[in-house]
Each structure stands twice: as C-alpha cells, then as structure tokens.
Amino acid sequence: MTLALATPLRLPARRLASFGWATTIAGVICLLVALTALLAPWIAPHDPTAVDPLNAYAPFSAAHPLGTDDLGRDLLSRLIAGSRTSLAGPLVVIVLSGATGTAIAVAAAWIGGWFDAAVSRVLDILFAFPGLVLAITVTAVFGAGFLAPVVALSLAYVPIIARVMRAAALRERSLPYVEALRVQGFSGWHICRRHLLPNLAPLLVVQAAISFGYAMIDLASISFLGLGLQPPAADWGLMIANGQPSILAGFPQQSIAAAVAVVITVVAFTVVAERMASR
Amino acid sequence: MSALLEFDRLRVEIPTPVGPRPLLRSVSLSVAAGEAVGLVGESGSGKSMTARSVLGMLPGGSVATGAVRFRGVDIGGLDPAGLRRLRSRDVAMVFQDPRASVNPVRTVGDFLTEVLRERGMSRAAAREKAGGILADIGVDRLAHRLKQRPYELSGGMLQRVVIAAALAGEPALILADEPTTALDVTTQEEVVAILDEQRRQRGTALLFISHDLELATAVCDRIAVMYAGEIVEILPAARLHEDARHPYTKALLKARPGSVPPGERLQTVPGVPQSAIDAPAGCVFADRCPVVEPLCRDTIPVLTAGVACHLEVS
Amino acid sequence: MILEVTDLRKVFGSHVAVDGVSFGVGSGGSLAIVGESGSGKTTCARIVAGLERATAGTIRLGDLTDKSDRKSRARMVQMVFQDPYQSLDRRQTVASCLDEVLKFHGRDERPRRTKELLDLVGLDQRHAKALPKQLSGGQRQRVAIARALAPEPRLLILDEAVAALDVSIQAQVLNLLADARKATGVGYLFITHDLSVVRHVCDDVIVMHRGKIVEAGPVEKVLTSPEADYTRKLVGSIPRPGWVPTRA
Ligand SMILES: Nc1ncnc2c1ncn2[C@@H]1O[C@H](COP(=O)(O)OP(=O)(O)O)[C@@H](O)[C@H]1O
Ligand SMILES: Nc1ncnc2c1ncn2[C@@H]1O[C@H](COP(=O)(O)OP(=O)(O)O)[C@@H](O)[C@H]1O
Ligand SMILES: [Mg+2]
Ligand SMILES: [Mg+2]
Numbered sequence: 001m002t003l004a005l006a007t008p009l010r011l012p013a014r015r016l017a018s019f020g021w022a023t024t025i026a027g028v029i030c031l032l033v034a035l036t037a038l039l040a041p042w043i044a045p046h047d048p049t050a051v052d053p054l055n056a057y058a059p060f061s062a063a064h065p066l067g068t069d070d071l072g073r074d075l076l077s078r079l080i081a082g083s084r085t086s087l088a089g090p091l092v093v094i095v096l097s098g099a100t101g102t103a104i105a106v107a108a109a110w111i112g113g114w115f116d117a118a119v120s121r122v123l124d125i126l127f128a129f130p131g132l133v134l135a136i137t138v139t140a141v142f143g144a145g146f147l148a149p150v151v152a153l154s155l156a157y158v159p160i161i162a163r164v165m166r167a168a169a170l171r172e173r174s175l176p177y178v179e180a181l182r183v184q185g186f187s188g189w190h191i192c193r194r195h196l197l198p199n200l201a202p203l204l205v206v207q208a209a210i211s212f213g214y215a216m217i218d219l220a221s222i223s224f225l226g227l228g229l230q231p232p233a234a235d236w237g238l239m240i241a242n243g244q245p246s247i248l249a250g251f252p253q254q255s256i257a258a259a260v261a262v263v264i265t266v267v268a269f270t271v272v273a274e275r276m277a278s279r
Numbered sequence: 280m281s282a283l284l285e286f287d288r289l290r291v292e293i294p295t296p297v298g299p300r301p302l303l304r305s306v307s308l309s310v311a312a313g314e315a316v317g318l319v320g321e322s323g324s325g326k327s328m329t330a331r332s333v334l335g336m337l338p339g340g341s342v343a344t345g346a347v348r349f350r351g352v353d354i355g356g357l358d359p360a361g362l363r364r365l366r367s368r369d370v371a372m373v374f375q376d377p378r379a380s381v382n383p384v385r386t387v388g389d390f391l392t393e394v395l396r397e398r399g400m401s402r403a404a405a406r407e408k409a410g411g412i413l414a415d416i417g418v419d420r421l422a423h424r425l426k427q428r429p430y431e432l433s434g435g436m437l438q439r440v441v442i443a444a445a446l447a448g449e450p451a452l453i454l455a456d457e458p459t460t461a462l463d464v465t466t467q468e469e470v471v472a473i474l475d476e477q478r479r480q481r482g483t484a485l486l487f488i489s490h491d492l493e494l495a496t497a498v499c500d501r502i503a504v505m506y507a508g509e510i511v512e513i514l515p516a517a518r519l520h521e522d523a524r525h526p527y528t529k530a531l532l533k534a535r536p537g538s539v540p541p542g543e544r545l546q547t548v549p550g551v552p553q554s555a556i557d558a559p560a561g562c563v564f565a566d567r568c569p570v571v572e573p574l575c576r577d578t579i580p581v582l583t584a585g586v587a588c589h590l591e592v593s
Numbered sequence: 594m595i596l597e598v599t600d601l602r603k604v605f606g607s608h609v610a611v612d613g614v615s616f617g618v619g620s621g622g623s624l625a626i627v628g629e630s631g632s633g634k635t636t637c638a639r640i641v642a643g644l645e646r647a648t649a650g651t652i653r654l655g656d657l658t659d660k661s662d663r664k665s666r667a668r669m670v671q672m673v674f675q676d677p678y679q680s681l682d683r684r685q686t687v688a689s690c691l692d693e694v695l696k697f698h699g700r701d702e703r704p705r706r707t708k709e710l711l712d713l714v715g716l717d718q719r720h721a722k723a724l725p726k727q728l729s730g731g732q733r734q735r736v737a738i739a740r741a742l743a744p745e746p747r748l749l750i751l752d753e754a755v756a757a758l759d760v761s762i763q764a765q766v767l768n769l770l771a772d773a774r775k776a777t778g779v780g781y782l783f784i785t786h787d788l789s790v791v792r793h794v795c796d797d798v799i800v801m802h803r804g805k806i807v808e809a810g811p812v813e814k815v816l817t818s819p820e821a822d823y824t825r826k827l828v829g830s831i832p833r834p835g836w837v838p839t840r841a
Contacts, residue, residue, distance in 0.1 A: 321759035468829075490759065
C-alpha cells in the first residue's frame with residue numbers, strides 16, 4: 001500500500017537530504033533517468049522486444065551488459081525501454097492529481113462555508129480509502145493496461161494533494177494582500193488565478209515531486225500484480241514480475257535489475273523533493 | 280559614583296559568510312545603584328541585544344569584546360553557575376510579550392514563587408510573599424489570581440504578574456525590554472506607574488528600553504539614545520527636549536507628530552533606520568545626517584561629555 | 594459627505610463587536626477612530642471597505658447603491674492595512690502591483706501613472722523593479738498606499754497603517770498622507786491608537802469603547818477638553834513632556 005511501502009523510504013531520504021552531495025547525486029540520477037526515458041529508442045543497444053531463444057539467459061558480456069532474459073531479449077535494452085512507461089505513469093498521475101487536487105483545494109478555501117465543509121468531508125472519506133486497493137479495483141473492472149491504473153491512482157492521490165493545498169490556500173487567503181486585492185475590486189477568479197495559485201505553486205511542485213516516488217512504487221506494484229501493462233511491453237514492474245520464474249531457474253538478473261532501477265529512481269526523486277521541501 | 284552596571288565599549292560580532300559583522304559597535308553606558316536609565320532608539324539599533332548581554336544571552340557563535348561589568352565583575356568571565364546566580368538573584372528581565380515569556384500551563388502562583396522556592400523558601404512563605412507583592416501592585420482577588428493560568432489573564436494583568444515576579448527576587452537591577460509596547464495606552468500607564476513606584480520604593484535600578492522617547496523620559500533619570508549599535512548621546516531625562524545635541528536625537532524629537540502644530544510638515548530624516556551591520560565606517564549616523572561633514576564619514580566620534588558627534592565636540 | 598454610517602451593528606456569534614455606531618466623513622475630510630484594542634475599530638473599517646457584512650445599519654458611500662459593482666466601489670473606497678510585511682503579494686514587483694490595478698481600472702498611460710504614484714509616495718524607479726522582500730517596512734507601506742491611491746478613491750481607510758513604523762519613517766508616511774490629501778482631495782478614515790497622530794492628521798475624531806461611541810467631535814475639542822470618562826482616561830495616559838504615570 002502507498003503509505004506502508006513509502007514511509008520507510010521517506011525517513012532515510014530525509015536524512016540523506018541534509019547532505020548537499022546526496023542531493024547533488026540524486027539530482028544527477030533524476031536527470032539521467034529522465035534523459036534515458038526521452039532518448040530510449042536511440043540509446044538502447046538492441047531491440048528490446050527482439051526474441052532470440054538460442055541466446056536465453058546469456059551471462060554479462062560486452063554485447064549484453066546485463067545479460068538476456070528467458071526469451072533471449074537484451075536486459076539493458078528492456079530496462080532502458082521500460083524507463084519510458086515507468087516514468088510516464090507516475091508523471092501522468094502527479095499532473096492529473098496535482099491539477100485536480102489544487103483546483104478543488106483553492107475552490108474550497110476561497111468559497112468556504114458549506115462548500116468547504118462538504119469538500120473536506122468527502123476528502124476525509126477518500127483519504128481513509130487505501131489508494132492502491134482503489135486502483136486495483138478500478139483496473140479489475142475496466143481492464144488492465146496503461147490508462148486504467150494511472151487514472152485510478154490519480155484519483156486516489158487527489159485527496160492527499162488537496163488536503164495539503166487546502167491548508168496552504170486557507171493560510172494564503174487570510175493574508176492582508178488578498179484582502180487588499182478584494183478591496184481593489186478584483187474578482188475571486190482573478191485573485192485565485194493571478195495571486196493565490198502562483199504563490200502556491202512552489203508547494204505544489206514539492207508535493208508533486210514527493211508523490212512521484214509513491215506513484216512509481218504503486219504503479220510498479222500494479223504491474224507486478226499483472227493489472228498494468230501486458231507482455232511483451234517493457235515496464236519495470238512487469239519485468240520484476242516476469243522475472244520470477246527465472247529466479248527459480250537460477251537467473252535473478254531481470255527482477256533484480258528492474259527492482260534496482262525502481263528503488264534508485266524513487267530514492268533519487270524523494271531526496272530531491274525533500275530537499276526542495278525543506279527550503 | 281560607583282556603577283552597578285557598566286558597559287565598557289561593548290562590541291558584539293557574529294560570523295557571517297563574508298566574515299564577522301557587528302551587531303553592537305561600541306556601547307558605553309553605566310547604571311548606578313537605584314538609578315533608572317532609558318535606552319531609546321529605532322528598531323534594529325541593538326537595544327535588546329544590549330540588555331541581553333547583561334545576562335550573557337547573546338546569539339550563538341557571537342563574539343563579544345569590551346566588557347559588561349556588574350558590581351565590578353566582568354560578566355564575560357562568569358562560569359555557568361555564576362551566570363545562573365546573576366540571573367536568579369541580581370538581575371531580572373521583563374520582556375515585551377508577556378505571553379511568550381510565561382509558561383502557559385503553570386499557574387500564576389507557581390510562576391511567582393518559582394524563584395523564591397529555588398532559594399529554599401518554604402512553599403507557604405513564598406506564597407505569602409508573592410501575594411504581598413501582587414497586593415502592592417494593585418492586583419485584587421489574590422487567592423483566585425494565584426490559581427489562574429496565563430491564558431485567563433489579559434495582557435496588562437499578565438505583564439503585572441511578570442513585573443511582580445521580577446520584583447519577588449529582590450534584584451538590584453531590572454531590565455525591561457519594551458514592557459508596554461504590546462499594551463493599550465491606558466494599560467501602559469498603569470503598568471509603567473507600577474514599575475516606577477515599586478522600583479523607587481525598593482531602590483532597584485532599571486534599564487528601561489523603549490522606542491517611545493516621552494515614555495522613557497517619564498520613568499527614567501537619564502536617557503541613552505542608540506543608533507546602529509552605538510550609544511550616540513546620553514543626557515538627563517529632564518533636559519532631553521532642551522539640551523539634545525546629537526543630530527539623531529534632534530531628528531527623533533522633531534519627527535514625532537506632536538512636535539509641530541497640527542497640519543504642518545514633520546521634519547524627516549532621509550533613508551531608513553540602520554543596524555550596526557550596514558552602518559558606515561565613520562559616525563554611524565553619517566549616511567542620514569543633515570549636517571554631515573567629510574570627517575564624519577571615516578572617523579568614528581568618541582562619546583565624550585554625553586554626545587558622540589564630531590561637530591559637537593570642538 | 595462621502596461616507597455616512599448610521600446605527601452600524603455587528604455581531605460575531607453572541608459577541609456584539611460594534612453596537613449602534615454612526616459617523617460620517619466629508620469629501621476631503623479626515624476622521625479618526627480611536628479606542629482600545631477590541632473596541633470594534635477594525636470591524637467598522639472592514640464593513641465600510643466591503644470585507645465584512647454588517648448585522649444591521651446602513652452605510653452610504655458617495656453615490657453608490659446596492660447595485661453598484663465591485664469596480665465602482667473600489668473607486669469610492671480603498672484601504673491600507675496595518676501589517677506592511679504581508680499586505681503585498683510577495684511575488685509581485687512594485688511596478689507590476691501598481692500596473693495590475695491601473696489596468697483593471699482601465700487607466701491609460703499606465704507607465705506614466707505608475708511613475709506619478711511612486712513619486713507621490715516618495716519612491717523612485719529603482720524601487721519599481723523591487724520585490725517586497727527587498728523593501729523596508731516603511732517602503733512597503735508606501736507601496737500599499739500608492740496601490741490604494743491608484744484607482745483614485747474618494748475615501749481611504751487606514752487601519753493602524755503607521756503603527757508598525759519607526760518614528761522617523763512614520764513621519765515620512767504622515768507627510769505623504771498630507772501631500773496626497775492635498776493633491777487628490779481624498780478623504781481619510783484613520784484608525785489608530787496614537788492620539789498625537791490623530792491630532793496631527795485628523796479634523797474630527799470618534800472615541801470607541803466596547804463597541805460603542807463614547808465621544809465624538811472636532812479633534813481639538815475632544816482632545817483638549819474631553820467629556821466622557823473614557824476619553825479623559827485615554828487622553829491622560831498619553832506620554833508627553835511633564836507627564837507622570839499614575840495608576841487608577
Ligand atoms: N540572533 C541574532 N542573530 C543575528 N543577528 C541578530 C540576532 N538578533 C538580533 N540580530 C540583529 O541585531 C541587530 C540589533 O537587534 P536588536 O537588539 O533586537 O534591536 P532592537 O531591540 O533595538 O530593535 C539587528 O540588526 C538584528 O537584526
Ligand atoms: N472574525 C471575527 N470573529 C469573531 N470575533 C471577532 C472577529 N473579528 C473581530 N472580533 C471581535 O470583535 C471585537 C472588536 O474587534 P476589532 O474590530 O478588531 O477591534 P479593534 O480593531 O478596535 O481592536 C473584538 O472583541 C474581537 O475579538
Ligand atoms: Mg528589541
Ligand atoms: Mg484593529
């Protein structure tokens with residue numbers, strides 16, 4: 001589950017973030033991962049879906065730096081190709097949930113009264129509902145693939161973002177400069193769009209960056225359960241799952257490589273996010 | 280006159296990324312036993328820092344040179360036990376915001392008797408004494424008050440309790456840092472009246488910090504005017520209006536709305552109040568002084584005969 | 594009269610903050626509201642500025658009617674708040690803050706107007722590009738005053754607008770307020786606890802105590818021969834040369 005999985009990651013990340021060099025390394029890793037995803041088709045040494053049964057379970061070599069999997073596909077290439085969906089998923093989740101959550105939060109804080117009370121109540125209920133379970137249920141109903149889990153997870157993240165942003169929006173709204181703008185005659189829409197939102201943006205970016213790591217783990221878990229992308233797609237969660245039979249056969253490289261990719265990326269993003277948050 | 284408290288060219292610096300920078304440049308001032316001295320100046324001039332230096336409460340990492348002497352003993356040379364004794368027996372401090380300086384969950388009675396109990400007084404005797412002081416300063420329903428907690432009291436009542444606590448330890452000196460700034464004027468009058476009356480009766484010396492010249496003049500024997508980490512002028516309170524000589528003191532007096540007939544323009548000083556950190560190399564006031572001369576910009580004037588100004592000492 | 598308040602009443606829950614208060618400000622006039630904290634001064638100001646709704650009573654602002662829109666209201670009344678550190682958007686430069694208001698109110702030649710406003714409050718082009726955090730408290734308060742004057746209101750409410758300022762800066766701002774009144778004919782509703790400020794800038798004064806007006810009249814008369822007990826106590830507690838504090 002989101003919290004159960006992610007909390008233990010958060011603590012060491014917070015400690016690491018207090019060192020400048022850790023943040024620098026984490027930042028460089030984030031950048032490298034993002035570049036890899038962008039340039040995947042051009043930097044992958046082999047076709048990630050090219051099957052070569054005669055070359056299955058090849059050991060590390062110059063041609064296959066990470067070896068090959070049970071079907072003889074190059075693991076490094078699959079890892080590189082997998083970075084695309086593995087990053088795109090959480091990215092869509094934080095964009096969708098960030099936009100929706102912030103819109104709801106600012107509306108609730110600005111309008112106030114019964115509307116705010118109702119929104120807060122609904123958010124509390126959603127918050128109590130485990131996000132991963134929700135995502136799995138939705139996916140089971142609407143079918144596996146890329147979109148269903150991502151949309152479901154976005155929904156699950158809305159209350160998390162909305163809660164933080166609502167508190168911040170309430171604080172911002174009570175500042176005298178907002179009252180001064182109201183006395184100036186500006187509409188609520190103008191004040192929210194031109195003043196509240198830009199002032200809340202830094203906090204939103206931090207929240208999104210923290211959620212990114214959580215979303216990546218949640219999506220990997222969904223893929224691992226077979227509810228996400230389907231083979232032969234290269235996706236880190238899927239690779240971990242599909243590597244299981246190979247582990248029994250004595251070839252754990254695929255699962256390990258994909259798992260390490262997930263962990264490094266999540267830790268790197270979280271360290272950078274914590275660093276931003278502490279400023 | 281042997282001074283009870285003496286600042287001797289006190290300078291306080293803090294380390295910054297660009298090297299040490301001063302918070303106080305040079306503070307020289309003495310307070311005799313039983314005397315009340317007002318320390319006035321605008322925000323950031325270093326009034327609070329000066330008062331805190333008496334109790335050894337300077338910001339971490341700061342370096343003090345010069346000396347602060349209490350009864351002739353340099354406070355910088357005191358060990359932690361000596362400093363504690365100084366704080367609990369000899370010098371009491373009253374802060375601007377009483378709510379921030381009182382433990383919110385303890386009763387008024389506990390707060391008042393804390394110092395006395397620490398000195399080994401029995402609970403009953405301590406209560407008796409605390410009650411007596413509260414009665415002295417005009418607090419009614421004593422038994423009830425002693426059981427109340429800070430949030431049940433108004434700001435003015437709480438500040439009286441803080442003053443009572445300061446008096447309870449029978450200190451030789453009270454440091455009052457803007458003790459009435461957070462109060463309404465009517466409450467302010469009562470609180471300073473109490474402070475003034477009680478310290479006179481007990482012969483307690485007072486260092487009274489304020490940004491309000493008239494208020495300080497009313498309760499003090501002498502006034503010290505501070506600007507950018509330096510004392511620029513010291514003079515008897517009664518003669519502040521007539522005898523002010525430093526251009527900054529004069530400017531302060533003329534800037535008050537009551538200083539000119541209604542409707543006339545107030546005399547202003549260009550620029551903004553500075554801290555020691557951004558004060559010029561020579562006279563601290565040189566950047567804003569209306570009568571500045573070249574000498575002022577690079578030579579520091581020494582405080583002589585009550586004023587630190589090149590143009591006054593000739 | 595640009596402002597006429599009649600029998601104003603405001604209740605928060607069961608607490609009566611303002612209780613049957615009436616006052617008025619003439620065109621280009623200057624009325625002070627004084628009183629201890631909690632006496633209802635800010636509540637009156639916020640109701641006049643349209644930030645709060647009255648429980649009962651009427652407020653007439655120039656020729657505004659119930660149907661007037663926000664914009665015409667903003668051209669009638671503006672407000673400057675006490676805290677100079679939070680009354681500006683921390684992301685907005687001084688120039689863009691003023692420009693936004695001028696644009697909203699459909700003013701032409703905005704750069705020229707911006708410069709005029711900055712001149713009026715004693716700031717220059719260097720300050721125009723500054724963010725609030727690069728300005729001192731007094732400078733920020735001047736920007737807030739410039740912003741409030743931008744729509745050329747007929748009434749400016751100042752709620753403890755000089756209280757947080759050092760004396761030398763306060764003097765600059767008080768002079769500026771006098772200049773602005775002369776230059777634009779704006780009227781002031783001046784809320785303060787400092788009677789020497791009242792004497793310096795206001796024509797008339799009302800004294801509030803626990804939500805009610807206990808005394809009203811010309812400043813000179815109320816401050817030199819106060820009639821109500823509370824006003825007498827208030828006037829008597831102002832530190833001044835020769836003053837000896839006494840306790841009641
Ligand atoms: N803990 C601190 N660390 C660094 N600088 C400080 C600290 N406390 C105060 N200062 C600086 O020291 C100067 C004097 O401050 P202070 O004594 O509080 O002035 P005042 O009480 O006269 O307003 C100011 O410039 C202030 O910013
Ligand atoms: N939003 C509010 N909710 C509840 N009580 C309020 C609110 N605003 C003001 N009050 C109360 O109304 C009274 C008058 O407050 P205010 O107008 O701010 O006084 P002043 O400005 O004279 O200090 C006070 O007792 C205050 O606690
Ligand atoms: Mg201070
Ligand atoms: Mg108020």
